[in-house]
Amino acid sequence: MYRFLLTPRWLALHVVVLLVIPAFLLLGQWQFGRFEERSASSDQVTTNLAAPPVPVRELTSPGGTVSPRDRHRAVTAAGTYDTGASLLVRRRTQDRMVGFYVLTPLTLADGTGVLVNRGWIKAGATADSVPPVPPPPSGEVNVTGRLRLSETEESSGIRDRAGLPAGQVLLIDTAAIGRRLPYRLLGGYVELTEESPAAASAPAPVPAPDVGGGGGLNLAYSVQWWLFIGIAVGGWAMLIRREAADRRAAAASASPTGPDPGLDPGSGPGHPDPAPDPGSVSERSPVR
Structure with missing residues (x-):
């Protein structure tokens, strides 16, 4: 079957x-x-966000890299903002609007520096127009923020290109930005959450990462x-079961299930002749 x-x-x-x-x-x-x-x-x-802040030099070093396990770890640093080296990071979305991150190096007491993402500002009316950027606090500043890894094209999904307006970049690539500066930068960068003294006006803070999904x-x-x-x-x-059932049904319908339809069921071997109907036979009178 x-x-x-x-x-x-x-x-x-x-x-x-x-x-x-x-x-x-x-x-x-x-x-x-x-x-x-x-x-x-x-x-x-989640663990890193809840951990108490540590000095940034404990987790990164000049020319070094940030370990992925230290991503979003709270860190602190003290120094002076190098406003002349500020950059705008293009194509950054926040609150469903496109704008810029404001990136300013913070020079530390030992002569090194660390990049600080001070927050987000809305883009100008055109792609080439530069929006007003709130200045950072002057003098020595204590900053607290989340430690982030240096960006690459692979990690960010953003393709870098040349020919951008002066003072603008597409990636927060610490090594590439450090080549333009007269001092060495620590690996990674700091995403600002708090600074003291606070600026009179500041870019919008970058929201903390959403860790609710978890895959x-x-x-x-x-x-x-x-x-x-x-x-x-x-x-x-x-x-398979349907095909087998269909084949069984076809085989059953093809096999004989009764006597030959051409054969009279009342005749043939083994069947006696039927008795005549008494009503159909005429009585004959005796012959005299």
Whole structure:
């Protein structure tokens, strides 16, 4: 009954199902791996945001890099803003509007510096117009902020290019910006959350990162791929059962189920002649 499973059409279906199962399994595992990675990163960022601030020199050094595990860690620094080296970072969105980050180096007592993202300002009326930028506090300033990694094209998804207006950049690339300055910069940069003394007017603070998701969408995708395996196997089994049932029904309808329709059921061997109907035979009078 199940020899039809060895026909070319069914063999092709078996191959498709056998290829789909491992493919869906690997896709589910990949999404689950992304979920675990993002959950771990979210937990690390949450811990860093809640940790007490430490001096920035404890987590980075001149010409060095920031470890990913120290991302968003609260740090402190004291120094003087180098207003002449301020930069505007283009194409930064906040509150659903495009604008600039205001990036100003803070020179430290040991002669090094650290980049400080002082906040966000709305873009001007045209792409080339420069909006007014609130100046930083003068003199020595104590800043507190979140430590961030230096940006690259790969990490930010922003493609750098030349020919920008003077004083503007697309990436907060500490190494590239440091080559323009007469002092060495610490690796990474600080996203300002508080400064003392405070400026009379300041750019809008950059919001803290949203760590609520934790890769939940990746978990849903992984479960979805694994459910597709059950759907594929269940559909394959259902098609086999339906084909077998159809073949059984066809075989049953093709086999004889009763006597030959051309044969009189009341005649033939083993059947006595029927008795005559008494009402149909005329009585004959005796012959005299």
